[in-house]
Amino acid sequence: MTVLSTAWIILQILIGYNLVLPLVIYLFSVFGRDRKVLSAQISADYAIIVTAYEQVTHIPAVVASILKLNYQNYLIYIVADNCGDAELNFADERIIVLRPENTLAGNTRSHFYAIKNFVRAHDRLTIIDSDNILHPEYLNELNKLFDRGYIAVQGLRDAKNLDTTYACLDAARDIYYHFYDGKVLFKAGSSATLAGSGMAFTTDLYVACLGHRDVVGAGFDKVLQAEIVGRNVRIAFAEKAVVYDEKTSHTDQLVNQRSRWINTWFKYFSLGFALIAKGITNFSWNQFLFGLVLLRPPLFIFLLLSGACFLADIFISAEQAIFWLIGFALFIGGFAFALLKSDTDKRIYQSLVNIPKFMFFQVLSLLKARKANERSVATKHHYIQSEEDN
DSSP: OOHHHHHHHHHHHHHHHHHHHHHHHHHHHHTOOOOOOOOOOTTOOEEEEEEEESOOTTHHHHHHHHHTOSOOSEEEEEEEETOTTOOOOOOOTTEEEEOOSSOOOSHHHHHHHHHHTOSSOOSEEEEEETTOEEOTTHHHHHHHHHTTTOSEEEEEEEESOOOSHHHHHHHHHHHHHIIIIIIIHHHTTSOOOOOSSSEEEEHHHHHHHHTTOOOOSSOHHHHHHHHHHHTTOOOEEEEEEEEEEOOOOSHHHHHHHHHHHHHHHHHHTTHHHHHHHHHHHHTOHHHHHHHHHHTOOOHHHHHHHHHHHHHHHHHHOHHHHHHHHHHHHHHHHHHHHHHHTSOOOHHHHHHGGGHHHHHHHHHHHHHHGGGHHHHOSSOOOOOOOOGGGO
C-alpha cells in the first residue's frame, strides 16, 4: 500500500466516522446509568433572562408564557439591547426591563448586564431568546435534573412554527441534534450540547465559566459548554423542559442564520481537541466523548464531503465505495430513527423530499460564513411566504 493510498484511507475515515458516530453513541447510551443522588432544593429562586437585540416584537408573547409557569419563585429580566424607544411596559412587578445605555451586541454581554442588575441573589438562571415560548412546566422539569445534583441543564427546543418547508426542515435538524447530542449523549454518560436558549445553570457556575471572557459574535454556547465540561461537570438533558423556538421560515433568514452557525463551528471546533486531551489525561468519559462530538462538522458539510469521497471511490476503489454506501445507509437509518423516537409532526416528514434544496442554501451559507458576524448579530424573523414554501 502506497503512502498516497494510506493517506486517502485515513482521510476517508476522518470524514466517514461522522456518519456512524451517532449510532455508536446510542449503543453506549443503552448501557448508561445515572448515578446522581437526589438532593432536592425546595423552590429554588430563578432569574429568567430574556435577551432581545433590535427587535421586541415577540417580547409580549414570551413574557405572557413565562407568567403562565406553574412556578412562583422567579424574576424576569428583559435586556432590550439597541431596541431604541420600543415600548415595553408590564404591570407585573416580577418583570424588570433593562435598557443598556451603550449597544452590547453580544449574548454574554446581555446576560452579564442582567446579572449585574439582579435585584436579589438568584440560585439559578435560565436563558431564553426573545422569540421563545415556555411550556408551563418548564422550570419544574428543570428542577428534576437540578434535584439530582446537576448544576447545568439543557431543555428541549421544540418548533413553534411549521409554516414553511424550510421551517419543517429546520425542525427536523433540531430533532436529530436534540435526540443524539442531547438525550443520547447525556444517557451515554457524557453531556448534552447547549442550544443557545432553553438552558439553565446555577448562577455561580455561569459566572465562573464566562465571567472572565468577552465572547464576541455568535457561539457563546460553544464556549460555555467547553468551559463547563472542561471542569468535568456534566450538562444534563431535560427532554420535558420544553421551549418553543421560532424556526427559520424564509431563505434569506436561513442563509444568514446558518452562515453565523458555520462561522461559529470553524471558530470553536478546536475546543474539542482540548477536551479529548483532558478526557484522556483525567480518564474522563464525559470530556473525551463530548470533545469528539465537538469536532464533528455541521451535517451538510460532512454529508457533502462523504458524497465526494464516494464518487471518487467509484473510480479508485469499488470496495471502499461499498463502505460509503453502508455508511450512508446507517446515517439515513439513524436520522429516521431519531424522528421516529421523537414526537415528529407529519409535516416534517413531508418536507424531507426538499432536503437537497435545503442543503443548497446551506452551501450558500458556507460561502458567506467568513463575514457572517459582521452582517448580522441576531436572526430577524419574518413570515414572507411564497408558493414553493407551502
